[in-house]
Amino acid sequence: MTIGLGDVLRIACRMNHAAIGDFVNVYHYKVSVIGTSTEQDIIDYVLGALDTMYLGLAPWMQDNVNFEDINVFNVTQQSPVGTFPWPVCQYGSGGGGDMLPSQVTAFLRATTGYSRNWAKKFLGPFVESASTGNGVVASGLMTALGVFGGLWIIPVSVPGGAQLDPVVRHAKMAVWRVITDIVVRNVWATFRTRKPGRGS
Numbered sequence: 001m002t003i004g005l006g007d008v009l010r011i012a013c014r015m016n017h018a019a020i021g022d023f024v025n026v027y028h029y030k031v032s033v034i035g036t037s038t039e040q041d042i043i044d045y046v047l048g049a050l051d052t053m054y055l056g057l058a059p060w061m062q063d064n065v066n067f068e069d070i071n072v073f074n075v076t077q078q079s080p081v082g083t084f085p086w087p088v089c090q091y092g093s094g095g096g097g098d099m100l101p102s103q104v105t106a107f108l109r110a111t112t113g114y115s116r117n118w119a120k121k122f123l124g125p126f127v128e129s130a131s132t133g134n135g136v137v138a139s140g141l142m143t144a145l146g147v148f149g150g151l152w153i154i155p156v157s158v159p160g161g162a163q164l165d166p167v168v169r170h171a172k173m174a175v176w177r178v179i180t181d182i183v184v185r186n187v188w189a190t191f192r193t194r195k196p197g198r199g200s
Contacts, residue, residue, distance in 0.1 A: 003042055005034040007076040008167065008176055013050055014068045017125055020102045022068070025121055028075070028167050030176050035161020043072060043081065045158045051087045053151045056144045060126045061092025062099055094127045106137060107189035108149050112168060112177040119168040119179060122191040123148075137186045149182030
């Protein structure tokens with residue numbers, strides 16, 4: 001088994017829009033209990049949890065947003081686990097209407113209870129109906145983002161007893177801390193793309 005007790009998994013969820021390119025969000029989960037769970041069950045259940053999170057956002061995305069794949073990497077062992085298809089999500093289901101500018105995203109912050117130790121997620125791309133006439137996030141999408149955040153902070157339970165906790169790294173202290181709360185903003189955020197060769 002290449003996934004063991006205490007291992008941290010980096011999970012990159014990739015979507016694609018033909019006119020814009022890839023959208024990738026990265027999540028980290030720590031195996032806090034291993035039990036008798038198989039590696040395949042651990043993979044299946046954590047992918048299923050992420051898939052369920054995104055299902056609620058799909059109605060706010062154009063049909064030509066494709067859910068491409070999910071890559072799993074064992075950070076602790078510095079070992080690739082594999083690249084897998086999304087279990088259910090395939091395309092956005094929000095129709096073919098106009099999309100908000102590609103740099104306009106919803107913003108979630110996941111907190112740990114420790115100062116300046118949080119995870120940030122820029123989510124999208126969303127259709128224009130996701131924004132009100134006043135330029136804030138529409139109430140329907142706010143609800144979906146709240147559900148998304150609530151699912152994110154729930155540990156993943158796997159048959160056989162394994163549990164995976166959502167975590168974020170504190171670089172200075174070199175520790176992984178469990179995410180406990182979510183903050184959802186109703187004001188749009190601006191995602192700035194990195195320069196070629198910088199970051200991921």
